Amino acid sequence: MADPTEKYLYHHCGETGNFSDTSAYATNLKQLLSLLSSNVTSRNGYRNNSVGLESDRVYGAIMCRGDIEIQLCKLCVDSAMPNLTRLCPWQKESLIWYEYCMLRYSNKMFFSVVQTSSPVPLLNAQNTSDPxxxxxxxxxxxxxxxxxxxxxxxxxxxxxxxxxxxxxxxxxxxxxxxxxxxxxxxxxxxxxxxxxxxxxxxxxxxxxxxxxxxxxxxxxxxxxxxxxxxxxxxxPSLMNSTPPKGDSGKGEVGKTIKLILIPTALTIGVLLIGALCCFIHRQKFKRPKKQGAPVGTRFKSSTSHEFQNGPEVNCFSLTSILAATDCFSAVNKLGEGGFGPVYQGTLLDGLEIAVKRLSKNSGQGLEEFMNEVTVIAKLQHKNLVRLLGCCIQEEEKMLVYEYMPNKSLDKHLFDPSKRANLDWNLRYHIIEGIAQGILYLHKYSRLRIIHRDLKASNILLDDSMNPKISDFGMARIFGGNQTEANTGRAWELWKEGKALELMDESIRESHVPLEVLKCIQIGLLCIQEDPAARPTMSLIVSMFGNYSSTLPLPKHPGFFLRRPSITSKQSCSVNEVTITSTMPR
The missing domain is CATH 3.30.430.20 (Gnk2 domain, C-X8-C-X2-C motif)
Structure with a gap:
């Protein structure tokens, strides 16, 4: 195995400020580096975390090269860790690159932030004779x-x-x-x-x-x-190839004709199907006169992606959506929520999409709807489902998203055959990802978004089981509040010291008790009756990443199902739910 200590490449000390050896920042930095070192995993070769609060908070990340074994990754991180602070002893920001790993910390939040200025070239001395x-x-x-x-x-x-x-x-x-x-x-x-x-x-x-x-x-x-x-x-194209000597070339010509005709025929077939579906669709959903613009005036009809409101929003034609979803076939239906059904589809260029066919009760005009979609399309984060564009034709309003092959979290949690695949480490990874996504919406996005309908069915999972929050812009588009006042047994079990009874039996062998209890405690802190006592998302993310600090004890939840004790002069709601505020922080 290669020696990672001999593979130092480059380091950089930032200019965001200094700290002293006895400061809270120094204590937080030491704890953060310990956490990162102990959490070296092979999942994408990357791990980030943060420790501390407000101005003393430290953000850190490690990344190992994607083709190396976990043992070499661990050796590289352990070797680079002391050099990270030695080379930048009192700076609040430091970055170091080795051949097999990268380590970084800062007092500024850099997670999910792209930095492309001033790349550093590290080049060999040997040159080629044919540049x-x-x-x-x-x-x-x-x-x-x-x-x-x-x-x-x-x-x-x-x-x-x-x-x-x-x-x-x-x-x-x-x-x-x-x-x-x-x-x-x-x-x-x-x-x-x-x-x-x-x-x-x-x-x-x-x-x-x-x-x-x-x-x-x-x-x-x-x-x-x-x-x-x-x-x-x-x-290379067979049209530009030369047949071998002694070969008449007829076989290659035949192959070439097939390569041209078959894709062409398939494309024409898909277009015809889309046109037929569009005709049927128009007959079924005829709209009154003077309601919006006729098809083809504001939005072009094409099977490719269309840009109408500048580069920010992708406007898809109805024909392409119908062809992609096989005219909203029941076979392609992924599910249905409060905002309408969702269908899986595949565009002609092979891109897999998820189409949310919005219900008719948004009450928005065309321009207002497009403005909201334009805003939401700008929000991009690793833990948010990406909005690819929209389609507005006839009486339809549809949102087009990237397709998530592992569907929604609820389909894994509540399916006995899939539940066992969600061990505790993976669940904790999903919890952290959800928190990071919500933090972005609350604090770091271009506008502040309150989800209002966060639940397992709105958490989608990609190929690597990374969580992505969906429907985060629906409250803006519909102007409604989809909150649900549900209660489980969490508060009663917590008070009785039996909170671990809430745990799914399928993770009994893999769970870490302290982490499970921490997740339950954070959840109860988030639904306390007094809104001022509920932690902010910044604090919640810090709680997940901080393993040494003591969390505050939760108080009475705002949504709580009590046993009825009603006198003849009392009145209460049918389900006996007390609601202190329907607007999350």
């Missing part, structure tokens, strides 16, 4: 790896592959920090690939480093494990 040819192959390799890292393997944000150049191979890898969305990762890596022409035409190996992503290449293999080939470029 133009080398750069052409290198750029092609890096662009294909960017696609692979952000599209072909959701959640990994890492890819490695190789390309033939002259008598050598060019080996390459790219990686983003695991808190980025796929689109942010693509943006970050794109910034690095754009720098290749100015720094990297001659050197036969090197790295370009940013706090949020990096790329590496060399003519010598450097992977610690088998190459992860997640993407391969399409084969």
């Amino acid at each position: 133009d040819g080398f750069y052409q192959v290198l750029e092609e390799l890096m662009r294909s790896l960017t696609i692979a890292a952000t599209r072909r393997y959701p959640g990994a944000l890492f890819a490695a592959d190789e390309r033939k150049f002259s008598d050598n191979q060019i080996y390459g890898l790219v990686q983003c920090t695991g808190d980025l969305s796929s689109s942010d990762c693509s943006f970050c890596l794109g910034a690095l690939v754009g720098q290749l022409s100015t720094c990297c035409k001659r050197p036969t190996g090197g790295s370009l480093i940013l706090p949020s992503c990096y790329l590496k290449y060399d003519i010598r293999p450097f992977s610690e494990s088998r190459t992860v080939a997640l993407y391969s470029p399409p084969p």
Whole structure:
């Protein structure tokens, strides 16, 4: 196994302020580094956390290279940790890169924030004799790896592959920090690939480093494990190939004709189906005159993505949605919530989507609806479902989202066959992700969003079981409050010292008692009767990441089902629920 202590690459000390050895910041930093070191996992090679409150709060992250084993990751982190503080002894911000890992801390919140300014080039001394040819192959390799890292393997944000150049191979890898969305990762890596022409035409190996992503290449293999080939470029067109000698070429011509005719026929077929569905749909949902614009005037009819309100919002045609969902076939229906049914679909370019067909009771005009969608489309975070665009034609208003292959959390929690797959570590990971997403909506997004309908069915799971909050903009679009006043037995069991009885039996073997109790306690703190006593989302995220501080004891919840004790002169609601405030903090 390689020695990670010999693989130091680069470090940077920030300018966000200094701290003293006896300060609260120093104490929090020491605790944070200990937490990060003890939580080295192989999940996407990334982990972040924070410790402390307000101005003394420290944010930290570690990332290991996506192709190395967990043992080497642990060795690298343990080796880099003391150097992180030694090289920047009193600065409140520090970053260090090793060959196999990256460590970073700051007094500024940097989770899910893309940083693309001033990439650092670390280049080999050996140069190629054919810089133009080398750069052409290198750029092609890096662009294909960017696609692979952000599209072909959701959640990994890492890819490695190789390309033939002259008598050598060019080996390459790219990686983003695991808190980025796929689109942010693509943006970050794109910034690095754009720098290749100015720094990297001659050197036969090197790295370009940013706090949020990096790329590496060399003519010598450097992977610690088998190459992860997640993407391969399409084969050359047969139209441009020359048949072998002695071959009439008829076979190749036949193959070429098939390659052209079959996709063309399939495309035409899908378009015809979409047109037929659209005709039937129009007959079924005829609208009165003078209600909105006719089809084709405001929104184009096409099977591709359309941009009508600038680059912010993607407006899909009704034809493309009908074709993608097979005319809202029952087979493609994923579920139905308070805002309308949701359907799975696949666009002609292969992109899988989820279409929320909104009910007719929003009461909004076209312009108001589009303004809300434009605002929501700007909100992007690793733990939010990404809104791809919308469709407004006929009397339909639809929202188009990225498709989440593992469906919603409730389908795992309440299905006995799937419940066992959610061990405690994975559940805690999901809980933390949900908290990070809500914190973003409350504090760090471009506008403050209160969800109002947070529940297991609104938590979707991607390929890597990372949680993504959905329906976070519905309250803005519908102007309604979807809160539900449900009570379980949590408060009574907590008072009796039996809170662990709330635990799902399927995690009995994998659970960590202190973590389970902490989650229950935080949940009870969030529903206390006095709104002023409820913790903010910033404090909640800190509670999840802080393992040493003592949490306050929860008081009486605001939504609580009491045993009836009614006299003839008393009155109460039918379900005996007391509601102190219907608006969350």
